[in-house]
Amino acid sequence: MTVGVVGAGISGLTLVRSLEERGADVAAFEARDEPGGVMRSRRVDGRVLELGPQRLRLTPGIESLVDDLELRDQLRIGDDDQPLYVYHDGSLEVVPLSVREAITTDLLSPRGKLRILKEPFTDPQRPGETVDEFLVRKFGRQAARRYFGPLYSGLYGTDPRDMLMEYSLGRALDGAGIDGSILTWVARKVVSGRDAPPICSFDDGLGKLSERLYEEHADSIALETPVERIEETGEGYEIVTPDGTERVDDVVLTTPAPTSAALLESVDDGLATTLREFNYNPIGMVFVESDLERDGIGALVPSGSDVGISGSTWNASFLDRDRLFTCYVDPASDPEMPDRSDEELGAVAAAEFERLTGASATPIHVHRWDPGMPAYDRSWTAMDDLQPPEGIHFCANYVGRPGIPGRIRNAKRLAGKLAEDEGDRSRSAAVAESN
Ligand SMILES: Cc1cc2nc3c(=O)[nH]c(=O)nc-3n(C[C@H](O)[C@H](O)[C@H](O)COP(=O)(O)OP(=O)(O)OC[C@H]3O[C@@H](n4cnc5c(N)ncnc54)[C@H](O)[C@@H]3O)c2cc1C
Incomplete structure (x- = not known):
């Protein structure tokens, strides 16, 4: 079996590793001159900036990968026993993430707190319900709009009123095995003492993980080799790049939906049309230097507020990164964001960071992602029509979990399935031959 990975x-890196472990031949192509995709780190004036994800959860799967790649001595465990804030009514309030914080928070009125306790007696998800409708019905308007909504939708830059449960939060709850009351599920976790895995990064940033994965499989990965198109041959597929054509049995696309659409045009134009329907939100990452001394993981800004950033991550506080804070700007928080110069974007984010925290901030770097995060908005109903032909597979955040542990699990699962299918094909061929 030869598998082409785009x-x-x-x-893509996890797929290459898992497929090779199963004995498959793999040919992977990466358009850029470095691996990692959005999981990329940069050093700017001595500081480590995470251009994409800021941290990941050290799940057992990630921990064993870290050990296999001999990265344990570079692992940086974050202190996540710090508050997360949300902007409300002109100031930052602590997001209640523990029973103690839930009782003491000023974010909700006593009535708003009591309303949350009704959740176990509410109906499960209803057909066609939006994330906002679901959260309001489950937890009451205050808790839904002031923190559950921003907590879930913050990273995607999408208003919870535009996200359908079935295609967004509902999938996340299913994935976590929550099919009944969310509060009961949380209470069981608290009683059983099962904590979330710690948050982590590496001394040189998360890009280290991609770098090491690439080093171990460099023979199978062609950098600076953008795939131009994919063509069907009758017996498999051809992957066309500026350097030539690779014949493969199966193709896995890990690229964002619009890119995959362009590559698959000649294989199946209906599929390409479906792929073009998925919306993405551009994201501006503004890195600022500040003397803010407060402990915290970061601050969320609910959609619809008057603040020009959608949130910030406090790398200085929980990852001990020297005076570094990362602010997020998207068109929902700042409609002029796509047209602003990097200098303007930096100034807007620094000013808003100052307004929220009271500490002065200086922009040190700006990075933009376009396409950024999948929006998981109403355009995700296109999932129902996403039927790739045999031999074409998607392994990307718009069809699976977006977090890094989820991406790694998806890739390993797909590699296992491809190897199994190949085993079945070989057995059938052997039987046919012996007959
Ligand atoms: C701003 C941001 C913050 C995030 N924060 C977190 C976080 O804190 N924690 C967390 O767990 N997750 C976070 N995520 C989510 C997570 O980082 C991503 O879902 C995940 O890294 C996506 O990886 P991927 O390999 O599926 O896709 P990508 O990283 O997008 O990789 C796709 C690759 O395809 C390449 N490519 C594109 N076109 C072609 C072509 N024609 N030919 C060949 N190659 C091509 C690209 O260059 C890229 O390397 C964040 C994501 C973003 C954008």
Whole structure:
């Protein structure tokens, strides 16, 4: 079996590793001159900036990967026993993430707190319900709009009123095995003492993980080799790049939906049309230097507020990164964001960071992602029509979990399935031959 993999972000890198472990031949192509996709780190004036994800959860799967790649001595465990804030009514309030914080928070009125306790007696998800409708019905308007909504939708830059449960939060809850009351599920976790895995990064940033994965599989990954198109041959597929054509049995696309659409045009134009329907939100990452001394993981800004950033991550506080804070700007928080110069974007974010925290901030770097995060908005109903032909597979955040542990699990699962299918094909061929 030869598998062609398009893209060497964390999904592509994990696929290459898992497929090779199963004895498959792999040919992977990456358009850029470095691996990692959005999981990329940069040093600017001595500081480590995470251009994409800021941290990941050290799940057992990630921990064993870290050990296999001999990265344990570079692992940086974050202190996540710090508050997360949300902007409300002109100031930052602590997001209640523990029973103690839930009782003491000023974010909700006593009535708003009591309303949350009704959740176990509410109906499960209803057909056609939006994330906002679901959260309001479950937890009441205050908790839904002031923190559950921003907590879930913050990273995607999408208003919870535009996200359908079935295609967004509902999938995340299913993935976590929550099919009944969310509060009961949380209470069981608290009682059983099962904590979330710690948050982590590496001394040189998360890009280290991609770098090491690439080093171990460099023979199978062609950097600076953008795939131009994919063509069907009757017996498999051809992957066309500026350097030539690779014949493969199966193709896995790890690229964002619009890119995959362009590559698959000649294989199946209906599929390409479906792929073009998925919306993405551009994201501006503004890195600022500040003397803010407060402990915290970061601050969320609910959609619809008057603040020009959608949130910030406090790398200085929980990852001990020297005076570094990362602000997020998207068109929902700042409609002029796509047209602003980097200088303007830096100034807007620094000013808003100052307004929220009271500490002065200086922009040190700006990075933009376009396409950024999948929006998981109403355009995700296109999932129902996403039927790739045999031999074409998607392993990307718009069809699976977006977090890094989720991407790694998806890639390993797909590699296992491809190897199994190949085993079945070989057995059938052997039986046919012996007959
Ligand atoms: C701003 C941001 C913050 C995030 N924060 C977190 C976080 O804190 N924690 C967390 O767990 N997750 C976070 N995520 C989510 C997570 O980082 C991503 O879902 C994940 O890294 C996506 O990896 P991927 O390999 O699926 O896709 P990508 O990283 O997008 O990789 C796709 C690859 O395909 C390549 N490519 C594109 N076109 C072609 C072509 N024609 N030919 C060949 N190659 C091509 C690209 O260059 C890229 O390397 C964040 C994401 C973003 C954008």
